Amino acid sequence: MSEPGSPVIAKRGGSRAVAAFFGNPLSVAGLVIVVAIVLLALAADYVTPFPEHVGPIGDFAAMSAAPASPYMLGTDTMGRDLFTRIIYGYRLSLIMAVVVLAIATPIGVIVGLVAGYRGGWTEYVLMRITDVFLAVPPLVLAMAIMGFLEPTLLNGMLAITAMWWPWYARLIYNVTRAEASEGYVLAAETVGASTAHILFREILPNCWPSILTKMTLDVGFVILMASSLSFLGLGVQPPTPDLGSMVAEGAKYMPDAWWLSLWPAIAILLVVLGFNLVGDGLREAFEAEG
Amino acid sequence: MTPILELDRLGKTFEADGHSVVALADVSLAFERGECHAIVGESGSGKTTIANLVLGLMQPTEGEVRFNGVKLPGLRSRQQKRAIQLVQQNPLSALNPRRSVGASVRLPLDVHEIGPSRERAGRVAALLEEVGLDGEMARRSPRGLSGGQRQRIAIARALACEPELIVLDEPTSALDVLVQARVLQLLHRLRVAHGLTYIFITHDLAVVRAIATRVSVFQKGRLVETGPVEAIFSDPKTAYTRQLIGAVPVVTPEEAKLRDAIRAGSEAAGT
């Protein structure tokens, strides 16, 4: 019961959200997974037993070796340590996710803010363009773009970015529409504040919970999307270690050399799961903050 | 002397789905400098439309709004915006929950470049103190503040613009009785101290009696009656005004006596 005049001094919103997040064991588990993967990926050069296996050359004496010391997860068809390549694969996936989201989020957020606040024909044009992108299945769109461009890492990121921003535009458009009817926006208008101030200093701070939650959830999905593209041979090319390509490559040798695709698949599952748990935890925490 | 604000044959019609709704029809009214002019009416009376037209949030379909004798254009200059401020009904939504109290009060100072920027923090504290709050409150989030505290902050923000006219849109109707009494006193004090003019929009006639100097009664988009507050309450001229006063739930014998006299008057007038 938060009625005006209530004698209870509410906790600052932030600390309540933090308490809610850490009070949820699933969010904490997700955070542990995410932090572990990020740390491993960052320190890949030091924590992996065979960093030289990143390139095309492996241990030719132990090609397609089943999991056993010193290759705890086994080796691939070129004799390269799977554990090493998975960690480097993580590094690449995370870089992709960060770059894609770092470009797609601001574009989507600005489109959503402007369309939601200005209304009228601005809203009509921006949101119809957004809808066109949203109407095409993402993987199909990315495949179309990749079929048209060279299958390089950069183009892969470009393709994913192109299909990612509309989701942010739609999300922020809805948040902005709701916020724009709040009294504090009217107050800023009557005080004479500029549109830029109202969009970025008044409304945007109230979008952060939605943006952060979606970004966290999306890291997993971008990685999944990138893996799907490379699984289809449209993404990163050999010898760069990539989780999706590893699953695709290993699938040819199923079920005999099961470890070739099983470990990378579990790796993808883990990272997607980790970011999803954190994202869900964040959403609930922001809701608790109210 | 020129009135501070004039509504000249003002009208507003909304077009919706092929048929039009008249929100305000042919309203001419002058607001004198320094008065607290109450705009009274029930829902659909047009009182909110007047607020929106005066603030420039809507454009009239007929007539014009003149401020200090000058017609206000569709797109107002920053100076024109600054001179007319608003205090809203709902104090819970009027402050951005993700900006500090100080940032909200400081906004007008930055927008209109009032005073050197290094002195603005001090000015914010002074404004908060003027509305009866601790200057330290600038650092706090509006979360957890009471409705009364938030409404005082909203008043401080309006004052920061150094306006000539403030539109008060049901400023105390969301507040508890004891809080309302203090906010009404604050508003009265500020009007006298700063020579402000108020347009006080409300449905509560008892509040009007307590704070207004002049009253205009609206019904269905039309001005029904206007006059000094004493005259409206001692001798209402129209049946509608009598009906409004007659419907107020009262708490003292004096009030009951006055109300019964007004009810009797309307029966005598055959309405």
Added chain:
Amino acid sequence: MSEPVLTIRDLRLAFGGRRGHPVLHGISLHVRAGEKVALVGESGSGKSVTARLAMGLLQESPRVHATGSIRFDGIEAISGGRDIARRRGNRVAMIFQDPTSALNPTFRIRGQFRDVLRSGDRGISAAEADRRAEAALAEVSIPDPKRALDSYAFQLSGGMNQRVMIAMALANRPALLIADEPGTALDVTVQAQTLGLMSDLTEKRGTAVLLISHNLGVVREFSDRVYVIYRGRIVEHGTTAQLFAEPRHPYTRALLAAIPKISGGGLPDLPERSPEFESPLIVHEGCGEPVEARA
């Protein structure tokens, strides 16, 4: 004097479990058959929570920890288990602040009215229900009851919806009507009309009313007896005449002084909060302990 239909004794409540945020600190009140009693207080005082508990609406929430006793017709609502509302059947009815949102927007009034009447009389035929609904709507001065029955809530004005709510609430002849801020969302003239209507109808039928309100004026015009509640405690209790003629508790006095009056006069310089407001309960003469609710 008739015996109470509703007796609340030492009602305590905390949100967020036993050690949670306390809201009620031992509320005791009673409503006798046919009597109109008001519980008046500001927001956050606990008046609406008390009404909801009395109605049996909050008990099932896991976040609510309530102790004490609420007896209606000999049925205990605090420790009585999950099906309080059903066991009381139509003996208690409630009217809410916003009539438009209390009615279901997706069904016509006719269907909703039939459901209400069927809950009181399972065997009632559709034709009989419609006949009774029309009569009930006519009784609350709805000009064209047939047309109102065929309308959806959003097609009627706020005042009309409020009348429909009153007609529905009284349709099964409840012994007690709990009215939580009735008409507050409506215009003053409409509010005055609906309160008058509610007063006449309940008087005619001998229905007891517990009125929850923040508006002392409404309370003065409507009720026979008043409890003033401040921060989860009853601070003053008396007949309406006693309380308004001679308010004795500092909080009641402050409230009465702080209300703007149409007869004019300045507003006093009063604090919004004061330790004085927490001083002990004052009960006016003749308003002492009630007899127990009939078992």
